Amino acid sequence: MSAQVLELKAPVSGVVIPLEQVPDPVFAQKMVGEGISIDPTSQQLMAPCDGKIIQIHPAKHAVTLLSDCGIEVLMHIGLDTVMLKGDGFSPAVAEGDQVKQGDLLIEFDADKIALAARSLMTEIIITNGDKVARYQFTSGNVVATRDTLMTLQLGTPESTDEIDQEGLTKEEVSDWISIPNPTGIHARPAAALAAEAKVFQARIQLERDGQTADAKSVVALMGLNVKLGEKVRIVAKGRDADEAVDALTTAICDGLGEDVSASPASQIEESIEVEEEVSLLAKTSSDPNIMLGIAASPGIAIGTVHQLQHEQLTFDELANNSDAERSALSDAIERARADLKTLQTKLQAEGNISNAEIFAAHQELLEDPAIFQQAKKAIKEGKSASYAWHKSVHEQIKILQAVDSDVIAGRVADLEDVCNRVLKQLLGISEADTELATNTIVVAEDLTPSDTANLDRTKVIGFVTTLGGATSHAAILARSMNLPALAGVDPQVLTLEEGRQVVLDGEAGTLNIAATDQQIEALKAKQQQQVERQQKAKAHAHDLAKTNDGHHIEVVANIGNVKDAVEAVKHGAEGVGLLRSEFLYLDQATEPNEDQQAQVYTEIADALGSDKPLIVRTLDVGGDKPLPYLPMPAEENPFLGERGIRIGLNRPSMLKRQVRAILRAHGHAKLKIMFPMIATLPELKAAKQLVQEEAADLGISGVEVGIMVEVPSTAVLSEHFAAEADFFSIGTNDLTQYALAMDRGHPKLGWQVDALDPAVLRLIKLTVDGANKHGKWVGVCGGAASDLLAVPVLIGLGITELSCSVPAIPEVKELIRNSSLAECQALAEQVLQQPDADAVRALLQQQ
Ligand code: PEP
Ligand code: MG
Numbered sequence: 001m002s003a004q005v006l007e008l009k010a011p012v013s014g015v016v017i018p019l020e021q022v023p024d025p026v027f028a029q030k031m032v033g034e035g036i037s038i039d040p041t042s043q044q045l046m047a048p049c050d051g052k053i054i055q056i057h058p059a060k061h062a063v064t065l066l067s068d069c070g071i072e073v074l075m076h077i078g079l080d081t082v083m084l085k086g087d088g089f090s091p092a093v094a095e096g097d098q099v100k101q102g103d104l105l106i107e108f109d110a111d112k113i114a115l116a117a118r119s120l121m122t123e124i125i126i127t128n129g130d131k132v133a134r135y136q137f138t139s140g141n142v143v144a145t146r147d148t149l150m151t152l153q154l155g156t157p158e159s160t161d162e163i164d165q166e167g168l169t170k171e172e173v174s175d176w177i178s179i180p181n182p183t184g185i186h187a188r189p190a191a192a193l194a195a196e197a198k199v200f201q202a203r204i205q206l207e208r209d210g211q212t213a214d215a216k217s218v219v220a221l222m223g224l225n226v227k228l229g230e231k232v233r234i235v236a237k238g239r240d241a242d243e244a245v246d247a248l249t250t251a252i253c254d255g256l257g258e259d260v261s262a263s264p265a266s267q268i269e270e271s272i273e274v275e276e277e278v279s280l281l282a283k284t285s286s287d288p289n290i291m292l293g294i295a296a297s298p299g300i301a302i303g304t305v306h307q308l309q310h311e312q313l314t315f316d317e318l319a320n321n322s323d324a325e326r327s328a329l330s331d332a333i334e335r336a337r338a339d340l341k342t343l344q345t346k347l348q349a350e351g352n353i354s355n356a357e358i359f360a361a362h363q364e365l366l367e368d369p370a371i372f373q374q375a376k377k378a379i380k381e382g383k384s385a386s387y388a389w390h391k392s393v394h395e396q397i398k399i400l401q402a403v404d405s406d407v408i409a410g411r412v413a414d415l416e417d418v419c420n421r422v423l424k425q426l427l428g429i430s431e432a433d434t435e436l437a438t439n440t441i442v443v444a445e446d447l448t449p450s451d452t453a454n455l456d457r458t459k460v461i462g463f464v465t466t467l468g469g470a471t472s473h474a475a476i477l478a479r480s481m482n483l484p485a486l487a488g489v490d491p492q493v494l495t496l497e498e499g500r501q502v503v504l505d506g507e508a509g510t511l512n513i514a515a516t517d518q519q520i521e522a523l524k525a526k527q528q529q530q531v532e533r534q535q536k537a538k539a540h541a542h543d544l545a546k547t548n549d550g551h552h553i554e555v556v557a558n559i560g561n562v563k564d565a566v567e568a569v570k571h572g573a574e575g576v577g578l579l580r581s582e583f584l585y586l587d588q589a590t591e592p593n594e595d596q597q598a599q600v601y602t603e604i605a606d607a608l609g610s611d612k613p614l615i616v617r618t619l620d621v622g623g624d625k626p627l628p629y630l631p632m633p634a635e636e637n638p639f640l641g642e643r644g645i646r647i648g649l650n651r652p653s654m655l656k657r658q659v660r661a662i663l664r665a666h667g668h669a670k671l672k673i674m675f676p677m678i679a680t681l682p683e684l685k686a687a688k689q690l691v692q693e694e695a696a697d698l699g700i701s702g703v704e705v706g707i708m709v710e711v712p713s714t715a716v717l718s719e720h721f722a723a724e725a726d727f728f729s730i731g732t733n734d735l736t737q738y739a740l741a742m743d744r745g746h747p748k749l750g751w752q753v754d755a756l757d758p759a760v761l762r763l764i765k766l767t768v769d770g771a772n773k774h775g776k777w778v779g780v781c782g783g784a785a786s787d788l789l790a791v792p793v794l795i796g797l798g799i800t801e802l803s804c805s806v807p808a809i810p811e812v813k814e815l816i817r818n819s820s821l822a823e824c825q826a827l828a829e830q831v832l833q834q835p836d837a838d839a840v841r842a843l844l845q846q847q
Contacts, residue, residue: 006071008048009101010142010149012122014040018137019123024079024188026257027123032074032191032218035125036137036150045075045106046145047099048124054096055223057082060089062187062222063105064127071152072127074187074218077108079118082186088112102145124149127218131155172202172241174249176231180260184228189256190221196251202238204248205317210390212317215248235316279748285510291493293464293486294751295509296475300527301462301484302520303439305500308447313423315386322379329375329385332425337366339421365418371396386426393419436460441504443493457481462504464511466491469750471733471783479786479805480564486511488750537810541572545813547795549820554801555813556613558781560584562600565607567806572813575613575670577729577803578781579604581658582621591629591654597661605668614669615729615803616662617708618655618687620644620676639743644677644708645687652690659694663703672704674729679711684724708781710734715763718770728771729803732782736760754837755784761793761832761840768798779803786812789844792819796828 010016017037022028027037047065054072055064061081065073077089088109093099114120126132133155142149181189197204197215204215208230213220215234226232232252236244254260278284285292319325344359365371371392378388397415436459446467455463460483468475468487478485484506496502496513503512503523507530512519545555556575557568560583568576584600585592592600605614621627622643635641648655665671675687688705695703709715710731722728732755737744739760742753754760764780771778779801784790786808794802795816804812827847834840 004154006049006067006069006152006154007148008073008124008150008152009046010038010138010144010147011045011048011075011105011124012038012040013042013142013144014038014122015141016137016139016149017121018139019125022079022121022123023119026188026191027076027125031195032076032123032187033125033127033129034132034135035074035123037121037123038142038149039119039121040077040110042144043108043110044104044144045077045108045122047101047103047105048073048075048149049101050099052096052098053093053105056091056093056095057186057222058086058225059084059183059186060086060091060106061108063091063093064222065099065105069154070128071131071154074123074125074127075105076123076125076187077106078113078120078122081113081117082183084113084116088116126152170239170241171235171237172245173236174234174245176233177249177252179226179228179230179232180253180255181258182228182260184230185221185224185226185232185256187218187222189258190218192256193221193248193251194218196248196256197244199247200236200238200240200244202236202241202244204237204244205235206232207235208232281752283751289512289514291489291511291513293489293509293511294468294470295506296465296468296470296487297478297483297485298507299462299482299484299530300506300523301439301441301504302515302523302527303441303461303502303504304437305496305498305502306436306440306442307494307496307498308442308444313386313420313427313429315390315423315427316384317387318382319379319384319387322382325379325383325385325388326376328426329379329389329422332385332389332422333366333372335425336418336421337363340366362414362418362421365414366422368396386423389422389426390419437499441502443496445491445494455481455483462506464489464493464504466493468745469753471736471744471753471755476558476733476783476805477560479783479808480558480560482807487745488748534807534811537814538571540814540817541570541810543572543813543817545816547816547819547821547824549822551795551821553795553799553816554613554779555809555816556615556779556801556803557806557809558803559604559806562603562607564806565604568809569608569612571806571809573806573809575608575615576604577613577615577779577801578674579614579616580620581616581662582619582625582627585619585627585629591657594657594661594664597658598664601662601665602668605665605671608669610667610669612669613672614665615672615674615706616665617674617676618645618648618658618662620647622647639737644710645675645683646677648675649683649686655687655690656694659691660698663691663695663698663700666698666700666703672706672727674706674708674727676708676731677710677734678707678721679713681717681720681724684721688724708734709767709778710738710782712739712763715767715770718767719773720770722771722774722776725776727777727779728767729779729781729801730764730767730799732760732764732780732784735763735782739763752837754841755782755787756790756793756831756840756844757837758832758834758840761797761828764794764797764799765828765832772798777801788812788815789841791815792824792847793828793831793840793844795819795821796824796826 017039019035019037020028022037026032049067051065051067054066059082061078062076090107092104110120131154132152134153136151138149194216205212206215206221208224208226211224213224234245234248283292340359340363374392375388378391379385393415436456438459439461440459442460442463444465446465462484464486466489475485475487484504486504486509489511503515545553554574556577557573558578559565559568559576560580608614621630622632623639662673673691678684684707691705704726706727706729707725708731709728714721733744736753736755740753740757742749744753768778777800780794780799781803785802786804791812802812831840831843
């Protein structure tokens with residue numbers, strides 16, 4: 001071969017067929033490129049020249065070789081063979097392999113393929129024809145590796161100078177498009193797409209999931225390996241970028257020459273477009289300005305909308321000026337470091353040491369030399385600073401993810417955080433952009449518990465989510481923070497403009513998006529009444545909650561940290577009925593050790609005092625409560641999976657560390673341990689034995705062990721559990737979801753998950769009856785304990801302890817003082833006979 005000529009040997013033996021005669025328009029019309037076909041008589045595909053394997057299709061029927069002189073040779077065995085998904089093909093090489101002419105590339109089973117596919121005709125195509133000045137083809141029969149198939153006279157590659165640099169500043173990006181082709185973008189649709197793209201001057205990229213490919217290169221498109229239903233978008237730069245995006249969007253939606261009318265992806269798309277029907281059970285608003293939601297936390301908030309989005313950061317893969325990109329990255333890292341330092345100092349000043357430490361650790365990650373060096377290398381190779389940084393951090397993450405360790409998992413979460421912080425700097429998304437106005441009502445699809453906990457309480461006065469329900473954890477936090485909240489609101493709320501004035505009524509479950517002055521005045525009056533009622537109750541917060549016929553009901557608090565414990569005491573709590581221990585660790589990157597945990601429990605106990613009960617619930621994660629340092633494999637049904645006590649029973653060493661830490665707070669308060677989500681007696685016995693062993697080891701005695709009753713099986717078999725447990729606390733949030741088989745955070749079902757459903761009330765009665773047989777007491781720590789409508793019913797059913805959200809305590813106590821046990825019992829009798837939750841609520845509202 002001279003420098004200007006490349007000779008390709010026949011990769012298979014057989015009869016040479018001109019490409020125009022191949023019964024597939026993609027090849028025949030040379031959409032993939034110029035080339036030739038062979039109807040094979042051999043079953044081995046050999047290298048036609050020396051070069052490097054740059055691509056093997058996942059279906060193993062096609063391979064691309066990059067010759068040493070830069071020519072891309074695609075060899076495609078058979079027609080429609082992508083459908084065989086690799087069956088009948090055995091590649092002998094891998095991507096990246098260097099091969100010599102005559103080396104075996106793919107062995108194939110001709111009989112099998114001939115039966116299943118349209119044809120065995122094997123195409124040999126030059127996909128970067130712009131580098132070839134002339135082709136010379138052979139004809140007749142050829143013998144693999146011996147006979148020359150084609151001779152290429154190489155031409156000068158197209159000069160990039162021809163590209164209109166000025167036009168490159170114009171960028172157009174399509175919407176995300178779902179691929180309708182049943183076998184994705186394989187050779188044929190890739191060819192059609194590239195052919196369409198080549199019509200335009202613009203530089204065009206196809207993007208999928210952070211990866212991009214040159215839309216004019218068939219090989220690059222095939223390399224993306226885009227599958228049915230995956231989402232892609234087109235990014236075009238140049239004067240005709242608009243036209244390119246329009247034309248290519250249409251071409252992709254139309255299937256790129258394939259019949260996609262019956263494809264599941266088009267059905268998915270269609271079904272998305274179908275207008276959602278209104279449920280037969282839907283509660284609709286007659287006023288278009290009032291959006292209905294689930295009353296997740298009481299109170300009225302009049303403020304302005306802030307749409308909280310967990311934004312997707314997007315960026316180009318390539319950049320022109322490496323020096324500029326490198327210095328942009330250094331600057332971005334520097335600014336991110338400065339931000340972190342400011343945050344750390346602020347949190348330290350606020351006494352929030354554990355969070356301050358997280359941000360200190362993030363600064364260290366920013367200085368990780370391996371990440372920076374790797375990113376610099378990628379920038380040198382022509383990548384943009386954002387792409388290089390993202391890739392470099394994610395390569396580290398991949399390495400860490402291969403290590404099965406809880407500690408490492410926390411570090412992965414930190415790296416993600418640090419990665420995004422720098423990306424935001426690079427993309428010009430400053431934190432100042434998200435600075436909140438005073439009286440902000442946060443609107444979001446959903447809020448994670450840590451999102452909720454991190455809300456700026458000086459600015460945020462309420463929130464609205466389209467997902468979640470009254471017992472979702474975000475709602476629980478909202479109640480504990482005394483923030484009015486709505487859940488399950490129509491997703492239209494996400495389109496409300498920033499800064500729009502809205503009025504949220506957390507009791508009525510409404511969001512008025514165009515309140516008149518008159519309506520605002522009326523709501524302000526209602527708000528005032530609520531405040532006065534609360535203040536009056538608060539003035540008597542420390543009085544005992546004794547019914548007017550003399551029965552003491554213990555009113556205690558649900559808390560998640562030391563601050564809550566202090567607040568609880570101020571609000572008149574007689575102790576703590578539920579310390580949600582998982583809330584203590586939601587922001588931790590790694591599991592706190594026994595000493596650290598013991599210190600927190602002791603601080604909480606000290607905030608209460610040695611005469612007050614402190615019921616610590618062991619870690620209750622899983623379901624809707626993820627814990628960063630505890631990676632959980634994805635589950636089909638997380639609420640029915642490894643959740644609650646099951647986490648601890650399956651990781652006894654972790655449970656043991658926590659139990660020992662809790663026990664070490666013994667004496668600082670009247671300490672009790674409670675297990676979440678007990679469903680069977682063996683679970684209780686195993687967990688209890690662990691506590692007894694650790695207590696014996698620490699020389700501690702007299703610590704009561706109780707259980708949450710939140711699974712119907714436990715309520716039904718209550719008397720057996722009562723023989724083992726010292727007390728019960730009913731988790732009405734979960735008991736309701738499990739009794740009604742409705743996910744407590746489900747966007748469509750959430751509003752029906754009502755603890756006042758008579759089915760749930762009957763389970764409560766069963767629990768109390770079983771406990772009474774062994775003289776054990778029963779409390780309620782679910783949301784129903786803070787619901788003023790539910791409280792008299794619970795008392796009437798025999799509940800003697802109510803563990804409430806802190807702000808609700810004074811009013812619950814006041815209500816108890818105004819009730820009589822006898823009346824509550826009569827009321828309970830009545831509600832148990834009701835057919836549904838609406839009937840119960842209607843009856844209670846008449847009282
Ligand atoms: C409950 O299920 O009612 C409960 C108190 O537990 P949590 O809400 O934390 O799941
Ligand atoms: Mg629960």
